[in-house]
Amino acid sequence: MEANQQDTAENPNSETPTDPQSHLTFTSITLSLPTLIPTHFIFPPKNLNLNPKIVKIPNQITTLCNLNLSSTTLKPSFKSTVIANPLQNPLSLTPRRPSDPSNAAGARRASVVWFRNDLRVHDNESLSSANNESMSVLPVYCFDPRDYGKSSSGFDKTGPYRASFLIESVSNLRKNLQARGSDLIVRIGRPESVLAELVKEVGAEAVYAHREVAHDEVRGEEQIEKVLKDEGVEVKYYWGSTLYHIDDLPFDLKDMPTNYGGFREKVKGLTVRKTIEAVDQLRGLPAAGDVEPGEIPSLADLGLNPTATMNQAKASGSASLVGGETEALERLRKFASECKSQAAKNGSNDSSIYGANFSCKISPWLAMGCLSPRSMFDELKKSASRTISAASNQKDGGDSGLNWLMYELLWRDFFRFITKKYSSAKQNNHAPVTACTTAV
Template sequence: MSERTILVWFRNDLRIRDNEILLEAIRKADKVLPVYCFDPFYFKHNLSGNPKTGNIRARFLLESVANLRKNLQALGGELIIRIGNPAEILPQLADEYQVNEVYHHREVAHEETEISEQVETALWKMRLNLKHFIGHTLYHKEDLPFPIKDIPDSFAVFKKKVERDSNVRQCVVTPDQIVAPEIKDKGEIPTLQMLGLNEPFDDPRATEHFVGGEDEAQAQLEKFFLNNSHTIIGKKNTNINLSKMSPWIALGCISLRQVYWEVIKQQQLNNTAYPGMLLDLLWRDYFRFMFKKHGQKFIAVKDELTGMTESVVNGNELFEHWEHGETGVPLVDAIMHELNATGYINNYSRQIAAGFLVNELKVDWKKGAAYFEEKLIDYSPASNWGNWAFIAGVNDPRESRYAIAALPVTEQTAKSDYIDTWLPEVYATGVVVK
């Protein structure tokens, strides 16, 4: 009998812990071929002339892929790395290594699903199956108390029913060994320059530097709970924002389930409450399931004509002031300076910046969503575009996590801690402003 080889296509699941496709491949195959493709689609320039993936976000990705390779090698495996279209590369590798089946985690946003469909079509021509797994949500869709088509559009109703009638599955075990075929050309991790990007400038004002990878994700989670283990239950509403786990969650360097069960364990051990953290995990599920249910209709503009005249006439200039932090509103400008310098701002600040662009400047919300896609190191299609759609009123604004986003900035009561740090003379470019 010939040996069975399964190709594991990594995308936004850059981990060996709680990774069902990796574990299942090891169990079902004699040899496992892990592959990561740097798809040029994600590094092209958008209509505004900006890269779809900015250099800070890309650097975090490169670090995460490098760490995945290291961890796979420690188990006896290897990660093949290629630059190019997965629909061309994966069939080539499947043919070269006599692959019997390809595994991957299913995505929900239209760009990602379209790429999956192209790969599936290409593999089908070779009579190979692309097997889909669900590994990006806290609750497995088969455990929901309703089919996808009947998921409540209201987050409040969704939350109530899911928490009452569903359970979060336990994490799958971490493999202790991988048997890989003989790799002829593992491929090298590209540089930023190879992806068409410059090295980012590390602004000295940044209090934290995010490093990609599963190892860093584990360290960040441990550090967070160590620093918060003294908190008495009911006194703190800690969320993903404060834990700063979202960059690693976005790339799947750590799973939502692992974060969830660690929160539960810490609550039991230390009598510490993290309701906000659990709520943020559920919001991530909600946005993904809404994309699964509605597709692009979930973020479709209700009325393309409403308010578009002002947006078309003034949108470009007003948008440029906003993206460069030159609106004249100190809080908004400071938030945008931090985003541009570090690739990260907290969720509350995102609501303020987005609400200002949409409600005050009357600029098309999709331009802001695309800009966040470029800059945020924790960019996730469903969460990013879903949040912007809420703020823009495409979906019910009452469902937004932060009602403050619907208010004019002048009426907001947010603390302006950003201003002292992010409005000094030295900007992210290192240029002194006279």
Template sequence: MERAAEKPPLAVATLSLSTIPPFLQPKIPTAPQPNKVKLPTQASSLTHLSLTATTPNPNPSKPSFKSTLSANPLHAPLSLGPHRPRDPSNAAALRRAAIVWFRNDLRLLDNESLTTANNESLSVLPVYCFDPADYGKSSSGFDKTGPYRASFLIDSVSDLRRNLQARGSDLVVRVGKPETVLVELAKAVGADAVYAHREVSHDEVKAEERVEAAMKEENVEVKYFWGSTLYHVEDLPFKLEDMPSNYGGFRDRVQKLEIRKTIEALDQLKGMPSRGDVQPGDIPSLMDLGLNPSATMPQDGKVAANASMIGGETEALQRLKKFAAECEAQPHRGSKDGTHSIYGANFSCKISPWLAMGCLSPRTMYDELKKTATRAVSASVNGNNGGNGSSKTGSNWLMFELMWRDFFRFITKKYSSAKKQLEAAPATACAGALA
């Protein structure tokens, strides 16, 4: 009888823990995580962001994610959460589902929160909430949101939904408090995180805090991004809390900063989560929001100027291209450096409503006008306009107007907390023609 072959003495050592019954598996202490880990981001210039280590999870049965909202958002307004590889083939490393909370960023082009969520997740649920707190009467008796603004917003949300649908996604629309709506949707689809852009006003910051608190109860991570200004908040040569309170001091310190590149819109988006059977929902009408639609109707045979404005990214990009072409064709006016040349009806480019709703980003606007200036310089070299090129395009002035806009948004962010409001010194500025 043959003698059975003996197993090599190292065979036991090669067994993995997965082959041992769970009740016999030894507990292996996890190595302490480093305090900070370098994290690549969607934009190539976001290489200096870091990750703060998470705190122990009191409930091991549920995964715990540390929210990106820091105790003092002025110091670290955009710290990111746990890193997940961006390789789409590595599905195990991607999130199951992510929610993109649209706010004043109703666009696909140059939208970092949408692009990052799409790259980090297997499925994405875009959401917009019509918050009842933004409607009705204020304490002084005026509409918090007037019918023209509400109509423009409805147009913008409708256009966003169409653009998302054209790329394989959709937009979930709800009327309700974001902290309630987002939690319900996160539970329904099993979302791991909420992606959103930060805002600057006191009420918007308080809304972020409420969403933060609600998501913390569900162990859902909240990841914030910055995309409402020409200059990125992290590129400023000073901490936001030390920002100059006068425009001149702000302009002198930022006008030589490099402007980050525009983030291209994705041609195809991840599909909606299959879990939860979430319905997109209807976009509310003015009456649904408690507003009188007759206020926007023509009166005495005259149509109000506001009524001709159509909201949405599609309209914004068309108007931007048209305005850039007009700047290129117009003769030089104003100062020698071209900084005060203002064209268009009522001496304005008439793009403020789209910037305010986030249908268009300041960086997109800057890039388009920079192309116009480049073409003008090329024409100048060829002797076509007989001048110095960029100063004759009428676009230089708009750069300064966008800097004014940045100043007001940054100064608002600086004093948006209750503590800062009490300590606030008056900002020094003058009324100028804004974009």
């Protein structure tokens, strides 16, 4: 079939006939110069086997290619079915994907990045990985209706203050993505339904996301994996909500200590991974589907009403908590500057770092993922005059050498990992230990 492939490559608008009778008709119509045509093309010899399985069409095509028709060039009357697509092999409509993602031809044609509690573009491994491994990326955020309304105890699952902070964070994420050549698709709906619909629309081959730890979030991940598996779409999860990476822990999660002291003792010697720089230019949105970005909802769209206190704060411009990555990075730089200018406590260089009235006041942005613990640690390490050292560098293991910020970040890690441990145990029908409930 080498001649056949050569002919198809040289003339992409042609189609290789599979029926010998159709081939003979083609030659008799397009080659109208009888003096140039061998008679055996018009009147095939008697011993010619017209069985399509064994007819030697490539030899005939090769002969036709060698003819010198200087008078006219006639095109076939039928339409080619070969699509001129640089991502496809001209001889195959379902090409194999090379394993090397650095090769543009081997990259996924389209991927979806599902934002959750990681509303940032810096130090975002799922976004960075999708951008490196795909030709186009569709960032998505879903306002899940199950996160709103009343709980079984009668309380709001998400209050108006938290919802307002979240809306601002999502809006800021969209602006930061647009500044890098992308956009954010926003929907109100269950993620398993929204993602399945968007994956079909754009022809995505994978969904990238960060893992969560709580029971409901883990159940949601399992539902999404089940739905997308039926569509043949891969779900790739990453870890980015703690200072220490879960894969770097010196113990299996099931063997994690149930008290903070034991946990801190175990993580001595660990190194904080480097932060991932924000990409200056992101991949564009998939051309297929022509997906509408969608409007960012208001509190009313989420079934919430702003309180009188919120309205007064907005009217006076005194609202202090503004959601979003931009605000988080600005507060972090300000806090680092205060730490640098703050005199050491009791004149000791080993004392804790103080600033912003003895609190960094960045917890809301950490909770929404507008700021990662690693980037916070890295920024303070670069900006502060006194080095922020981890517990692994302290010989006595006490809190005197461990600055208070590292102490707080380790507590945060402890609760994230312990929740992940018992959330996984609950999924496996094991009774979770509740020794840390009071501490929480």
